[in-house]
Amino acid sequence: xxxxxxxxxxxxxxxxxxxxxxxxxxxxxxxxxxxxxxxxxxxxxxxxxxxxxxxxxxxxxxxxxxxxxxxxxxxxxxxxxxxxxxxxxxxxxxxxxxxxxxxxxxxxxxxxxxxxxxxxxxxxxxxxxxxxxxxxxxxxxxxxxxxxxxxxxxxxxxxxxxxxxxxxxxxxxxxxxxxxxxxxxxxxxxxxxxxxxxxxxxxxxxxxxxxxxxxxxxxxxxxxxxxxxxxxxxxxxxxxxxxxxxxxxxxxxxxxxxxxxxxxxxxxxxxxxxxxxxxxxxxxxxxxxxxxxxxxxxxxxxxxxxxxxxxxxxxxxxxxxxxxxxxxxxxxxxxxxxxxxxxxxx
Amino acid sequence: xxxxxxxxxxxxxxxxxxxxxxxxxxxxxxxxxxxxxxxxxxxxxxxxxxxxxxxxxxxxxxxxxxxxxxxxxxxxxxxxxxxxxxxxxxxxxxxxxxxxxxxxxxxxxxxxxxxxxxxxxxxxxxxxxxxxxxxxxxxxxxxxxxxxxxxxxxxxxxxxxxxxxxxxxxxxxxxxxxxxxxxxxxxxxxxxxxxxxxxxxxxxxxxxxxxxxxxxxxxxxxxxxxxxxxxxxxxxxxxxxxxxxxxxxxxxxxxxxxxxxxxxxxxxxxxxxxxxxxxxxxxxxxxxxxxxxxxxxxxxxxxxxxxxxxxxxxxxxxxxxxxxxxxxxxxxxxxxxxxxxxxxxxxxxxxxxxxxxxxxxxxxxxxxxxxxxxxxxxxxxxxxxxxxxxxxxxxxxxxxxxxxxxxxxxxxxxxxxxxxxxxxxxxxxxxxxxxxxxxxxxxxxxxxxxxxxxxxxxxxxxxxxxxxxxxxxxxxxxxxxxxxxxxxxxxxxxxxxxxx
Numbered sequence: 001x002x003x004x005x006x007x008x009x010x011x012x013x014x015x016x017x018x019x020x021x022x023x024x025x026x027x028x029x030x031x032x033x034x035x036x037x038x039x040x041x042x043x044x045x046x047x048x049x050x051x052x053x054x055x056x057x058x059x060x061x062x063x064x065x066x067x068x069x070x071x072x073x074x075x076x077x078x079x080x081x082x083x084x085x086x087x088x089x090x091x092x093x094x095x096x097x098x099x100x101x102x103x104x105x106x107x108x109x110x111x112x113x114x115x116x117x118x119x120x121x122x123x124x125x126x127x128x129x130x131x132x133x134x135x136x137x138x139x140x141x142x143x144x145x146x147x148x149x150x151x152x153x154x155x156x157x158x159x160x161x162x163x164x165x166x167x168x169x170x171x172x173x174x175x176x177x178x179x180x181x182x183x184x185x186x187x188x189x190x191x192x193x194x195x196x197x198x199x200x201x202x203x204x205x206x207x208x209x210x211x212x213x214x215x216x217x218x219x220x221x222x223x224x225x226x227x228x229x230x231x232x233x234x235x236x237x238x239x240x241x242x243x244x245x246x247x248x249x250x251x252x253x254x255x256x257x258x259x260x261x262x263x264x265x266x267x268x269x270x271x272x273x274x275x276x277x278x279x280x281x282x283x284x285x286x287x288x289x290x291x292x293x294x295x296x297x298x299x300x301x302x303x304x305x306x307x308x309x310x311x312x313x314x315x316x317x318x319x320x321x322x323x324x325x326x327x328x329x330x331x332x333x334x335x336x337x338x339x340x341x342x343x344x345x346x
Numbered sequence: 347x348x349x350x351x352x353x354x355x356x357x358x359x360x361x362x363x364x365x366x367x368x369x370x371x372x373x374x375x376x377x378x379x380x381x382x383x384x385x386x387x388x389x390x391x392x393x394x395x396x397x398x399x400x401x402x403x404x405x406x407x408x409x410x411x412x413x414x415x416x417x418x419x420x421x422x423x424x425x426x427x428x429x430x431x432x433x434x435x436x437x438x439x440x441x442x443x444x445x446x447x448x449x450x451x452x453x454x455x456x457x458x459x460x461x462x463x464x465x466x467x468x469x470x471x472x473x474x475x476x477x478x479x480x481x482x483x484x485x486x487x488x489x490x491x492x493x494x495x496x497x498x499x500x501x502x503x504x505x506x507x508x509x510x511x512x513x514x515x516x517x518x519x520x521x522x523x524x525x526x527x528x529x530x531x532x533x534x535x536x537x538x539x540x541x542x543x544x545x546x547x548x549x550x551x552x553x554x555x556x557x558x559x560x561x562x563x564x565x566x567x568x569x570x571x572x573x574x575x576x577x578x579x580x581x582x583x584x585x586x587x588x589x590x591x592x593x594x595x596x597x598x599x600x601x602x603x604x605x606x607x608x609x610x611x612x613x614x615x616x617x618x619x620x621x622x623x624x625x626x627x628x629x630x631x632x633x634x635x636x637x638x639x640x641x642x643x644x645x646x647x648x649x650x651x652x653x654x655x656x657x658x659x660x661x662x663x664x665x666x667x668x669x670x671x672x673x674x675x676x677x678x679x680x681x682x683x684x685x686x687x688x689x690x691x692x693x694x695x696x697x698x699x700x701x702x703x704x705x706x707x708x709x710x711x712x713x714x715x716x717x718x719x720x721x722x723x724x725x726x727x728x729x730x731x732x733x734x735x736x737x738x739x740x741x742x743x744x745x746x747x748x749x750x751x752x753x754x755x756x757x758x759x760x761x762x763x764x765x766x767x768x769x770x771x772x773x774x775x776x777x778x779x780x781x782x783x784x785x786x787x788x789x790x791x792x793x794x795x796x797x798x799x800x801x802x803x804x805x806x807x808x809x810x811x812x813x814x815x816x817x818x819x820x821x822x823x824x825x826x827x828x829x830x831x832x833x834x835x836x837x838x839x840x841x842x843x844x845x846x
Contacts, residue, residue, distance in 0.1 A: 016369075143525045200714075201713065204714045204715055204717070205710065205714055205715065206706040206709070206710040206713070206715055207836075208703075208717060209699060209703065209706050209712070210703075210706065212692075212694070213692050213695070213703055214697065215692045216691045216692045216693070217689075217691070217693065219689045220691060220692055221692075222651070223649075223651065223673070223681065223683055223689050223690070224671065224703050224704045225650075225671035225672040225675050225704060226672075226703075227672075228655060240748070283692075283694055284694055306546045311530050324550055346417065
């Protein structure tokens with residue numbers, strides 16, 4: 001029993017409830033722990049099968065692959081927490097990636113300028129999504145499905161079959177992804193910094209708390225005077241900005257950008273968010289979970305390639321993991337809900 | 347009145363939901379060619395009885411007999427097939443289907459292999475409405491029809507099923523007086539055709555206009571059944587409120603100060619109109635009335651959730667514009683809503699996070715919430731209200747109903763309000779916790795807060811309030827000082843029966 005107890009519990013029933021409460025809180029935390037355990041199991045199995053897998057350079061490769069997805073997943077988590085979803089993130093990444101590359105190729109702007117403009121484009125595209133959802137009240141799934149195509153269309157319009165290749169890009173820009181800081185690739189550091197910063201703010205800032213409240217109980221949030229509309233708009237802006245940052249880094253990481261860059265990325269991102277335990281109905285989940293989800297999926301992908309398994313297995317296993325994650329969640333929640341019911345609420 | 351055998355007879359019906367005994371040993375008999383009114387306070391068990399007749403709830407004990415034969419209403423379909431038609435307060439129709447389809451839903455006329463025989467469907471439906479003497483196009487979708495017209499669709503449906511028993515649950519609740527007249531004409535017509543009608547209502551004037559016989563329920567028990575001419579409205583009301591043991595609430599004397607909140611001619615079209623009242627610091631103002639009288643709606647306007655169409659609100663003597671809950675909070679007005687699960691608490695949050703939610707911006711330094719201060723505030727208010735928990739980090743979903751309600755109140759106290767609007771603060775709270783909530787309310791008034799207490803429980807209002815404003819259909823029907831208020835007088839005003 002906590003020494004901060006406000007009022008000493010009187011009955012053993014209450015004591016039982018407290019134990020249950022603790023277990024429940026633990027289960028919520030367990031989500032992250034659970035992913036880590038699954039991750040370790042995967043690593044162990046694959047290492048036995050293919051010792052090549054277990055090397056620092058391979059892990060670095062996995063994390064490099066995860067970095068951009070993780071940054072987008074941070075933004076997506078913010079949106080999903082409010083009971084919405086942003087399907088347009090892949091197109092935003094693609095559009096920003098090409099625009100940034102094009103600016104650099106034509107020497108319109110310096111590296112810093114192009115990066116700033118790229119981030120601003122992402123922010124603007126996110127703001128447009130936010131307007132559609134928060135102000136015009138278009139359901140997020142429809143609004144962002146629309147902008148998924150619109151933004152990709154703009155991308156095609158600008159690119160027009162052209163491609164930005166590594167030779168077109170300044171060395172300073174390409175160096176962002178390949179450089180290291182204290183032995184760690186800058187890209188991984190950037191992603192970690194963004195994820196940890198967002199995790200901290202979502203947990204501890206007033207606005208972060210309000211986002212969770214909106215997703216968990218919209219009516220109560222309204223009654224408390226939380227500016228729901230403004231916050232949902234803000235969540236989409238953050239999501240657009242994150243996608244913009246990922247877009248800016250895209251060319252640096254992959255060297256070449258065409259109009260198809262990052263298509264389908266939105267599904268990978270949503271998969272990571274869901275596997276990471278962010279409730280698709282809003283209100284619960286963490287950025288850390290989402291990033292761990294992304295790492296798990298990327299590790300499995302890497303492992304399957306090392307084991308020379310076919311593309312079919314890759315997709316099937318990704319799918320199975322999503323179902324498993326969501327299924328376990330539902331089962332555990334249902335189980336504890338029943339116990340709570342039985343011990344009685346009155 | 348014919349003393350033939352009843353069409354439908356309920357004997358010894360009891361029903362319990364969890365800890366609440368909704369009905370105890372209720373007897374009601376319905377006769378052909380008769381309108382039987384069922385009256386009672388909020389929570390007297392009227393709706394439960396209706397739902398048992400509709401086959402939605404199953405009684406724990408008792409017999410249901412139709413034309414002298416025992417039967418079991420296993421579900422809504424069974425009730426319908428046996429000729430018991432129930433028209434709920436809010437018609438359950440399919441808005442995108444046409445009127446005719448709604449009347450015959452589930453049994454559309456077939457036309458061999460080609461599917462639905464639309465011509466036959468529309469002709470039959472049209473004939474039903476003609477029978478009722480109502481002009482209604484049957485090929486338009488139900489969406490867009492008024493509630494009154496939707497009820498007629500339900501009535502037409504019951505006609506098409508040759509219902510022998512028609513149960514109507516507060517059918518006039520959202521009708522205009524003209525629509526009520528039309529409905530009554532139709533009810534009389536159906537009565538003439540031998541249908542037994544159970545008419546659930548709480549407006550005395552209507553009951554005495556339409557009914558042939560009245561049954562009164564109180565606290566889930568059958569009190570009396572009498573032919574309408576052997577009872578007058580005042581007697582009916584007396585039976586509704588009865589003489590129950592006074593539960594004593596710890597109402598403390600408070601010094602009553604200046605006016606904290608004044609409402610002048612507040613109107614929200616179609617919901618309430620011309621509401622005027624005032625509350626002083628240290629005073630508890632009871633807002634009494636039946637469900638749907640407009641009490642919650644007034645509170646929602648005062649808290650800025652909904653907007654008024656006309657009227658003025660004055661806070662501490664100054665004109666106040668309340669456009670959002672934020673405005674209201676800035677003016678020191680807070681609202682503890684009726685349904686704490688849906689509107690009050692974030693169940694996934696800890697007690698501390700719930701308490702700090704309205705002031706989370708003020709508690710933030712450089713974007714980040716000051717956890718130490720948050721804990722301190724939550725702990726202070728939890729202590730004051732004696733919230734029983736393992737600590738302020740406990741998740742709200744694990745608390746009992748009474749303690750959840752205290753957390754909701756604590757949340758608002760943290761904003762240091764001057765006016766507290768409490769909407770059914772003890773609903774669904776057990777008796778022990780109830781007394782505690784009452785103690786808290788009384789204590790807050792003692793600290794100089796102005797309190798508006800909305801409650802459907804007469805005894806609660808009578809026990810707690812310094813003054814009582816009674817609403818009836820969106821209008822202030824009466825105002826009583828504490829010493830002048832009696833159950834009978836308040837109930838009479840709430841049911842629209844003005845005392846002679």
